[in-house]
Amino acid sequence: MPITDLDTELAAERTHLESSRAALRRMRNRAQELFSTGDRVAGDAYTAEQLGRHMARRVKELADDPDTPLFFGRLDIDESPYHVGRRHVTDDAGEPMVLDWRAPLSRSFYRASVRDPQGVATRRRFGFVKGELTSFEDEHLDRGEELGTSSRILTSEIERPRVGPMRDIVATIQPEQDELVRADLSESICVQGAPGTGKTAVGLHRAAYLLYLHRERLRKSKVLIVGPNTAFLSYISAVLPTLGEVEVQQSTLDDLVGRAVVKAVDPAEVTAIKHDVRMAEVLHRTLWSRITGPTEPIMVSDGSYRWRIDLQPLHRILDEARREGLPYATGRERVRARVVNLLQLQSEYRTGNSPNDSWLRRMSRIAPVAGFLESCWPAVTPESLVVDLLTDPSAAGDLLTEAEQEAIRWVKPPKSVKSAKFSTADLVLIDEAAGLLERETSFGHVVVDEAQDLSPMQARAIARRSEHGSITLLGDLAQGTAPWATTDWRDILVHLGKPDAAVVPLTVGFRVPEAVVALANRLLPALGVNVPEAVSLRRDGELTVLDVADPADLDQRTVAEVTAALVHEGSVAVIAADTAVERLRGHLDAAEIGHATPDDVDNPARVRVVPATMVKGLEYDHVIVHEPADIVAAEPKGLNRLYVVLTRAVTRLSVLHSKALPEALTLP
């Protein structure tokens, strides 16, 4: 075969890849050397440890993964080529060989267009197979060529079979996604996106981008990612580390507020009351009603001296501290400090000397002072406040109806705070109480996924953790399944303390094939939310709806569908009503088909059996939905749940039913 210009170009790019890999190895060796000499050159132990940690991180960051391409794109600007990749690589003279995708210049890789070329003559995308450069695709923007979403490399990336955990999308971030990824740190944004439009991907890449741009600041104040459950967190956990970001806290909402162990389950109506925003005021009122005026002066014996603080100054101190609007525990310490200060003034006046620190410490704990505080501004723990409220909810006064007070009242109050059996909703109340007592440390940035399900009280828990930072809120109102799920993002944004955050839609779907989207979209009118429909980029994909006449056959037909699915590449999920899951697992065992739970990411089994309530945010190549009617009937927002379930499929969706399909789904 004759050697073409394309072959020569490809060979030149492969050479650049080789030299970049060699340069990265040298960078890593240098870092390694510095790391091993670090403890000899650093002054004190603390500096040595800090330096050691920094260098260890640096060595880790510079590790080359032979399976991921070191660069995936190239920009030709002013006749100079700039390769864009996952991290900066420089040659021995410090000249760039690969630019980090987050660098300012790399922005044009994602945003330049024929209308706004940003100085880019040609944009090149590379095709890779296991880290080997196999092809490239050029857009000569200066000649009016633009591929947009018809890029072959983008299409094959979107259509690749899914195996294992979620991957990064740095090579193919789309312009409307990039705008969100690169939004300023000070900006809080709410992304309303139909299923598979890349909300999670955008949130994770935004975190990586902000960490790159504000490294020092965010290393101190930290970035937090909040997801709905551990299966979801395991699924996304690899994305940030592959982007070189290993220091991001990822947590479920329950773990975030999990100060106590959950030992009880509330009925649905009780849970709903406890998540209602009125509970914030109820707790506030219950707490602050503990403060009472003094009934006797403080009298302190101090050696041969007697100090006395009368009722009037004590009233004044309490009033002032209350007016300062401090958290309860901080206010209490303020009162203590002011009382001690009055004692100090008396002592100075009488003795002519300033008392030392140990005197001040003794006075702050001395019985008459401690007694005054305990009776007028008593010590409270978050748990004790909630125990008291649930033991006697009448403190809620007119904020809750009598029926609501009765509903949340503990039938059998615990003997002590320690023995109290808290529910998941109680933990949110305890967290609210903790926030009333002391200010929560604020993260620099918080990303909240599946945010449509946040209750007002959960949103407040996040607000306390992002008071001085910004948030990226990701969700889809149509996928709201919690009893309190809202139909308006503003409701949640208000509780989050970011009422003015922009709500930005994403509508181009990268996961779900067109035929499957069309089926799921039939449900939208019945969901009572006003959201833009998803438009799928994927023309491929298959949809099968199987009506199994005899209900007794349904489980076996499901197993047969799994066997058939395993012929193809990629992951397979059986999604069923929670109550059917154990039974289906048993059938798969009997058929000797290996399977695992969705959160067991290290398990190589290609088949997952997933309860419908756990499937949010996940995706599988072939999704087999077992009896939609049961999924819908299992909960009040069952139709929304079905919408989530149907939109998990990347390539094929099989719906198996013996009961009638939900009416909304059968309408043309």
Ligand SMILES: Nc1ncnc2c1ncn2[C@@H]1O[C@H](COP(=O)(O)OP(=O)(O)OP(=O)(O)O)[C@@H](O)[C@H]1O
């Ligand atoms: N620009 C892109 N290039 C390639 N793949 C993409 C792009 N954007 C998103 N994807 C892929 O599409 C799939 C869906 O993305 P993601 O899970 O972030 O969507 P989502 O909006 O959070 O979905 P859901 O609401 O259903 O949870 C993922 O596999 C993701 O990697």
